[in-house]
Amino acid sequence: MTYQETTIQKIVGQRGYRKNIKGDNFSLYISNYPCNAKYLKSRIGNPQLTLAELCCSIGVTLEYLAQGFKKVIGVDLDKNILEMCKTNLEESGFIAKTELICGDVFNDNLLKSIEADIVIYDIPFWYSHYQENRGDLVSKNPPLKKLIRKIEDYITLDIIVFSPPEWDYNYFKEQLGIIEFEQVFIEGKHNRNQIYLGDLIRKVGMTEIHLKK
Numbered sequence: 001m002t003y004q005e006t007t008i009q010k011i012v013g014q015r016g017y018r019k020n021i022k023g024d025n026f027s028l029y030i031s032n033y034p035c036n037a038k039y040l041k042s043r044i045g046n047p048q049l050t051l052a053e054l055c056c057s058i059g060v061t062l063e064y065l066a067q068g069f070k071k072v073i074g075v076d077l078d079k080n081i082l083e084m085c086k087t088n089l090e091e092s093g094f095i096a097k098t099e100l101i102c103g104d105v106f107n108d109n110l111l112k113s114i115e116a117d118i119v120i121y122d123i124p125f126w127y128s129h130y131q132e133n134r135g136d137l138v139s140k141n142p143p144l145k146k147l148i149r150k151i152e153d154y155i156t157l158d159i160i161v162f163s164p165p166e167w168d169y170n171y172f173k174e175q176l177g178i179i180e181f182e183q184v185f186i187e188g189k190h191n192r193n194q195i196y197l198g199d200l201i202r203k204v205g206m207t208e209i210h211l212k213k
């Protein structure tokens, strides 16, 4: 089912989002599932650390990770989306430990201004926010390797990349070297891949996690 064929109520119900979550149906459609955000919190959460999410959208992942970190930082290019993110963090009670930055993650000065122990980069594979066009995802995105090396140089070596399920292990291995490539299955369906770098790697190579909604 595409995002045009569904409604906010359906997505909220199907994925188990908080009832009053703010978001248009496209943002909700491409957002993380709460069960995966909770899993990440249990895997990487540390109340002494700061986590930044690049391309945070309406903040579904941030909302859950805020529970497990000292501070969270969200970066998104879209001012309206970031407003909804702010409301979501307010309504979930975590705005006091949240910093939101409106900007382009391919801007070096923006990256240099971020102080975080862990960075999540959610590849904005949709390109134009309101166009669902999943053609050649790789060629549509700016070079992954270049951006990841910048995050490593300016912010931290401990990085997680979210990728759509279509991108395979070999692509990331070629681009990034030593990785843990975690395939995330939700209710048996391959939902996304999570690529861990630095000290976040538990096992080099391919791993899987099976989650229930």
Ligand SMILES: C[S@@+](CC[C@H](N)C(=O)[O-])C[C@H]1O[C@@H](n2cnc3c(N)ncnc32)[C@H](O)[C@@H]1O
Pocket: 030, 031, 032, 053, 054, 055, 056, 057, 058, 059, 060, 061, 062, 075, 076, 077, 078, 081, 103, 104, 105, 106, 122, 123, 124, 125, 126, 127, 129
């Ligand atoms: C990658 S998804 C975000 C899903 C979210 N991270 C989650 O886990 O629920 C799409 C977001 O990326 C943002 N985006 C796209 N290109 C960007 C860029 N160059 N810099 C910052 N944000 C960008 C879009 O505005 C959109 O809100």
